[in-house]
Amino acid sequence: MTGKAEIVLRLDAITKRFGKLVANDAISLSLHRGEVVALLGENGAGKTTLMNILFGGYTADSGSVQVFGQTLPPGNSRAALDAGVGMVHQHFTLADNLTVLENIALGVQPLKDMRLRKQETCNKIKRLSDEFNLIVDPSARVGSLTVGERQRVEILKALYRDVKILILDEPTAVLTPQEADDLFATLRLGIQNGLSIIFISHKLHEVMAISDRVAVLRHGKLVAETRTADTDKNALSALMMGAAAKAPDITATTPGKALLSLKDISTPDIANNPGLKSVSLELKAGQIVGLAGVSGNGQAALADVVGGMRMPSQGALVLNGKTLTQWSPRAAVQNGIARIPEDRHKTGTIADFDLIENAILEGYSTALFSKGGWISWIKAKAFATDIIQKYDVRCPSPDTRIRLLSGGNMQKLILGRVLEADPQIVLANQPVRGLDIGAVNYVHSQLLAARDRGAAVLLISEDLDEIMGLSDVIHVIAGGRLSPGFARGTMTPAELGIWMAGQGFDAQVAHAS
Amino acid sequence: MEILDILISASFWAAAIRIATPLILATMGELICERAGVLNLGIEGIMVAGAFAGWMAVYSGTGLWVGVAVAMVVGMGFGLLHSVLTVPFGLSQHVVGLGVTLLATSSTYYAYRLALPQVTSPPKIAAFQPYEIPILSDIPLLGQALFSQTPFTYLAFALVAATSVMLYRTPLGLAVRAAGESPAAVAAQGLSVTAIRMGAVIVGSGFMAMGGAFLTMSAFDSFFFEMVNGRGWICIALVVFGSWMPGKALLGAVLFAAFDALQIRVQQTSFGADIPYQIFLMAPYILSIVALVLVSRRAQVPAALMVPFNKGER
Numbered sequence: 001m002t003g004k005a006e007i008v009l010r011l012d013a014i015t016k017r018f019g020k021l022v023a024n025d026a027i028s029l030s031l032h033r034g035e036v037v038a039l040l041g042e043n044g045a046g047k048t049t050l051m052n053i054l055f056g057g058y059t060a061d062s063g064s065v066q067v068f069g070q071t072l073p074p075g076n077s078r079a080a081l082d083a084g085v086g087m088v089h090q091h092f093t094l095a096d097n098l099t100v101l102e103n104i105a106l107g108v109q110p111l112k113d114m115r116l117r118k119q120e121t122c123n124k125i126k127r128l129s130d131e132f133n134l135i136v137d138p139s140a141r142v143g144s145l146t147v148g149e150r151q152r153v154e155i156l157k158a159l160y161r162d163v164k165i166l167i168l169d170e171p172t173a174v175l176t177p178q179e180a181d182d183l184f185a186t187l188r189l190g191i192q193n194g195l196s197i198i199f200i201s202h203k204l205h206e207v208m209a210i211s212d213r214v215a216v217l218r219h220g221k222l223v224a225e226t227r228t229a230d231t232d233k234n235a236l237s238a239l240m241m242g243a244a245a246k247a248p249d250i251t252a253t254t255p256g257k258a259l260l261s262l263k264d265i266s267t268p269d270i271a272n273n274p275g276l277k278s279v280s281l282e283l284k285a286g287q288i289v290g291l292a293g294v295s296g297n298g299q300a301a302l303a304d305v306v307g308g309m310r311m312p313s314q315g316a317l318v319l320n321g322k323t324l325t326q327w328s329p330r331a332a333v334q335n336g337i338a339r340i341p342e343d344r345h346k347t348g349t350i351a352d353f354d355l356i357e358n359a360i361l362e363g364y365s366t367a368l369f370s371k372g373g374w375i376s377w378i379k380a381k382a383f384a385t386d387i388i389q390k391y392d393v394r395c396p397s398p399d400t401r402i403r404l405l406s407g408g409n410m411q412k413l414i415l416g417r418v419l420e421a422d423p424q425i426v427l428a429n430q431p432v433r434g435l436d437i438g439a440v441n442y443v444h445s446q447l448l449a450a451r452d453r454g455a456a457v458l459l460i461s462e463d464l465d466e467i468m469g470l471s472d473v474i475h476v477i478a479g480g481r482l483s484p485g486f487a488r489g490t491m492t493p494a495e496l497g498i499w500m501a502g503q504g505f506d507a508q509v510a511h512a513s
Numbered sequence: 514m515e516i517l518d519i520l521i522s523a524s525f526w527a528a529a530i531r532i533a534t535p536l537i538l539a540t541m542g543e544l545i546c547e548r549a550g551v552l553n554l555g556i557e558g559i560m561v562a563g564a565f566a567g568w569m570a571v572y573s574g575t576g577l578w579v580g581v582a583v584a585m586v587v588g589m590g591f592g593l594l595h596s597v598l599t600v601p602f603g604l605s606q607h608v609v610g611l612g613v614t615l616l617a618t619s620s621t622y623y624a625y626r627l628a629l630p631q632v633t634s635p636p637k638i639a640a641f642q643p644y645e646i647p648i649l650s651d652i653p654l655l656g657q658a659l660f661s662q663t664p665f666t667y668l669a670f671a672l673v674a675a676t677s678v679m680l681y682r683t684p685l686g687l688a689v690r691a692a693g694e695s696p697a698a699v700a701a702q703g704l705s706v707t708a709i710r711m712g713a714v715i716v717g718s719g720f721m722a723m724g725g726a727f728l729t730m731s732a733f734d735s736f737f738f739e740m741v742n743g744r745g746w747i748c749i750a751l752v753v754f755g756s757w758m759p760g761k762a763l764l765g766a767v768l769f770a771a772f773d774a775l776q777i778r779v780q781q782t783s784f785g786a787d788i789p790y791q792i793f794l795m796a797p798y799i800l801s802i803v804a805l806v807l808v809s810r811r812a813q814v815p816a817a818l819m820v821p822f823n824k825g826e827r
Contacts, residue, residue, distance in 0.1 A: 057700070078703030093701035095694035097813060098687075106691050107702030109684040116684050157702070 005032040008196050009054075009085070009165050014063035016049055018404055020396035023049040025220045026063070031165065036187070036197045038211035038228070040204075040240055042436040044394060044406030046220040047200045048090065051167050055087040056080045067165065086158025090169040090200075092150050096143035101125065103142055104157050121160075128159050131193075132186050148179035155186065166190065167198045172206055184210055202240070202436040204233045216240055241438050248445040251452075252488075255472065256285030258318075259424050259456045260306065260337075265315035267301045274298045274480035276305065276312070281475065281482060283425055283456035288447065289485070290471025291460045293500055298480035299460050300342070303429045306458060307339045308332030333362050335425075338418030338450075342429040342460075344407065348414050351403035355395060358402050359384040359417050387416030392442070408439030415446050426450050426457040432466065444470060464493055478502040515782040516775070525774055526658030530666060531732060533770035535560070535724040537669045539748040540755070540762045541676050542588075542720030547752055548680065549713030550693035550817045554610020555595045556721050557745030558617030563588045563722025565621045568729035568736045569628060571638045581665070581726055588722020589715045591617050596714035600707050603821035614745070622738060640734035641665045665731040670763075672720065677759040689713050693815035696822035706822045721745070747801070754805050756812040768804070772797035 009031040016024040023046045031037050039047045052058045054065050059075035066072070067083040080087075094103050105121045125138045134152040142150060151171060158166055168187075172180040187197060187210060201207050207214055208228060216224040216239045224239045260283045267275035276298055283289055283306075293299060304310035305317070308329040317324040319335055332339065339362075341347040349358045360369050360380045369380050384398045391412040395405055402410060411431065418426070428447055432440040447470065451457050461467050467474055474491065476483040476499035483499045498504050519525050539560055546553040553559075567584030571577055591613055598609045629635070641663035650660040680686035688709050691699045696706040724744070729736045747769060755762025776793035779785040785793065 055701075056703075076703075077700060081703040087701070089697075089701065091697075093695065093698040095691050095698045095816070097694050097816060098691060102687055102691070103698065105684070106687055106698065107684075107704045111685045111688055111704075113684050116682055116687060 005034060007031070008033050008068055009198075010066040011050070011054060012064045012066065014050060014053055014060050014065070016046075016053060016058060016060050018049075018396075019400065021400075021404065022220050024053070024060070027217070027220075027222045028063075029215055029222065029225070031196050031198060033196055034191055034194060035213065036191065036199055036211045038207040038214045039198055039200045039217065040202065040207050040214055040236060041217035042202060042240055042406075042408070042438055044409060045217040045240075047217055048169055050217070051087060051169055051198065051200060054080065055085060055167060081161055081163070084162070084164035085167065086161060086163030086165070087167040088151065088154040088158060088169065088171060090171075092154055094142045094150055094153060096141070098142060099138070100136055100140050100142060100145070100153050100156075101138040103153060104138075104160050108161065124160060125156060128156055132156075132159060132189050133182070134159075134186060148175055148182075151175065151179075151183070159190075164194070165196050165198070167200070169200045170202070171199070172201065172203065180206070204236055207236065208233060237437065240436075248441060248448055250448060250470070253286045253452065253472070255287035256454065258282040258284050259320060261318040262305065262312075263316045263318060265305060265312040265317070267305065267310060267312050269480075270301075273300055276301045276482075277480040278315070279480075279482040280315075283458055285424070285454045285456055286451055287472045288451050288457040288459055288470050290467035290474045291458065291477055292464055292467045292474055292496055293462070293477040295462050297500075298477050299429070301480065302477065302482075303342065303427060303460055306332075306425075306427050307337065307341075336421070336423045338421065338423035338426045338455075340411075340414055340418060340426070340428045340431050342433075344410050344414055349402050349410055352401055354399045354401055355388065355393070355405075355413060356380050356384040356398050358413060359387055362417060363421065383420070387413060387420060390420075391416040391446075408435045408442075411435060411439065411443060415443065419446060419450060422453070423450070424455055426455050427460075428457060429460045430462070431459070432461075432463075464496065468493065468496075476500055476504070478505065481505050515784070516779060519775060519778045519782075521654070523654050523657035525778060526654065526771075527661065528774040528777075529767060529771040530658055530662055531770075532773050533766045534662075534666045534669045535727040535732065535744060536748055536751060536766040536770060537673060537724075537763055538727060539721045539724030539745060540751045540766055541669075541672055541759060542717040542724065543748050543752050544717075544755070544757060544759060544762055545676065545680075545689070545720070546714050546717035547818055548693045548757060548815060549689045549710045550696065550815060550820065550822075551596070551599055551710055551714050552606045552610060552749075552819050553592075553595060553613075553714060553717060553721075554607060554749070555591055555613030555617065555718065556610075556748055557741060557743070558614030558621075559588050559591045559718050559721040560725030560728075560741045560745050562591060562617040562621045563725030564729045564741060565625060565725075565736050566722065567726030568638060569624075571730065572636060577639075577641055577730060580730060581668075581723060584722045584726035584730075585719040588725075589719040591722075592715040592718025593711075595718065596711040599821070600710045600714070603823060606819050625736065625738075635735045635737060637734045638730070640729075641731040663731045665727050668723075669727070673759050673763045680759065690815075693817055696817050696820070700822070710822075721748075724748070747798075750801060750805055753809045753812060754801070756808070757815060765804070769797055769801050772800050 007030050011027060011029045013026045013028055014024050015026050027050055041047050053060045056075050056077035064071050067085055070083060072083060073079050101121055104125060105116060122138050129135055134156055136149050136152045142153060171183055199210055211228045214226055214228050214236060215222060218240060262279055262281040265276050265279045269275045273296060291299060305312055308327055308331055311327050317327060363369055364375060369376055381398055387393060388398060393409050393412045395409060431443050447457055459470055472488050473485040475485050476496055478500055479502050483504055539556055543553055543556055563584040566587040567580040570583040571580040595609055595613045598604045599606050643661050643663050646660040650656040680690060688699060688704055692706055692709045699706045725741055728740055751762050751765045754765040776796045780790055780793050
């Protein structure tokens, strides 16, 4: 795009603080008609905050927003919508118990209207669906839709209001590659129809593929603004991180003795989640065991058994040569199992507790932090401060509520919490889901460091690249059954894919008989 | 056999509808509040205040319908207090609700003593009289049960229909339901969650006060302390029983009232005489708990019920 096209949106010196954290520091940005501007930055760089200010979700401390030359009143989503700005939030703003039609119709008609125009709404949704290739059933309950479909509803919500400017906040974070391609096709259709788009992402290849111009945010500051054609992934990566991103080096190690052995473990199925079916697995000192598989194939059951959340219905758990008869989350912690849970928001942290409290969630009752039933907050604070420094947790202060931190910083605190105890076993369940490259590399280097210290690491991930990059031994889980272990470099992704589809097992049975 | 005789008598069903009316009114009020995401435990006290305000207005010389309006306005006042504390301030809905109930109840008793310092027994007013709807009231059984009630009862039934139409057929109703399901979705569409929730609580509280007013202006003709007697709490359960749907909540109210009417009559039968009367008093409550357990497991709770919404919070 050339600079000749009309400027449809201008952000002028936007500044926003949350407590002591400066989320946006005097950011200015403009968008031209028919242009896609990518807003690139690590988690916590201030992208979402900036867009929420534009859309009236937050009120800026200073600065102004102009749409088609008109200054928007601050903190007013209605004014933004009326001016033609629509936003697709990263965390969808949909009511699950209402239908697609109801979600789209919400707030469109004046509230004093006596009748909700369902038929007209339905017709317009169908027309837009066809026009933008956003197929979704208007009468379906939103709660019954897939994530990809929900995002289509979010986009339809904006298009229904004839917006001219569409903001998409991390739209591909929740999509499969196929769904992401469909989304890009839809966006291109939108641009042909005169839409201007701000696309927020931390995925470089997407930014390169879809955008005309890139604005890079780092620590709340706009550090660069450039035409996409004039840059490349490496340059953008360096701008985003402040230094070129570098994946950790991996050196081979010789594994030690088995620290935790699962012998013919089975667990019952729970709802749609398969339990384990006679799973045997050894976690050895100084070794990373990768667990590959499509989500919902028994990973949760295995993680629960190792983490002490579930007692197997059959089979034996052997820890340091002793067969366990009692097994609980507390026993797991006491026996040196470091747990990095799959969902850091729900099970890893307590959102409204501060960093100090979250840092001692697992160890609060140990001699480290308590004496005679009293918690020593001095020791707890020292511990939290120590983690914040060592693990580079970016936060205003240790007594900040953890909900104010970005996902990456939350994960660093969890890492510090469990790794500082020098655990002998590390259970890392989806440890880098939703993190940016900098944080991903950091988490991986910490897992490797734990391995090199002699810990046994169990890495569960749906990302095959991550599994193949880090693991010394790879097992595949499918339908609750576990494949044999494959040493690093002996399997191609396609070969692992056969196991992930559950086919390798049958061949194995046929071979044995 | 005696119970069967009761169940097919028109006077029994007429009594059931009469007993159901205050429950229907207050349940609609609570349902509107909860659909918008606010649990209003002020209901019990707001009913007391409504009962007194309507009766007192009529006793002071206004017309009956003006009395109903006065009761509603007083209820809306307490609704305003409740909604200011729970919606923009985001305080605990339980604590605020119970506080409003205590405040409304005790300030009503205080107002009663101020207004009538000398009396030993409360004065009576000329209450609503039954109005037989032509033709419809001639239908056997149904006619006497449904169409020979006071106009206040007809108003209650009309309000159920109006609530249902409002919730499901108007943009306003959609906004109210969405506020109880996902306030973030409401805000993202440029509507004010605060205004919608406060409006729902204020109007809902007005309905609750009308439920109370029915007691003093139609069911009876005078005001007594303790006359609301836990009906507000029953309405909270009826909302759950009705799965937050006006029609089902209406059925629940009639069902509960029928149990209540039945127990009064069974007490007077020969087999009822052998059983302590307290058992009969308990019966509607026990049955409503049983019904609640059976019905509400499938109920679709508004997802954001009791979840305060603060715009701009991360």
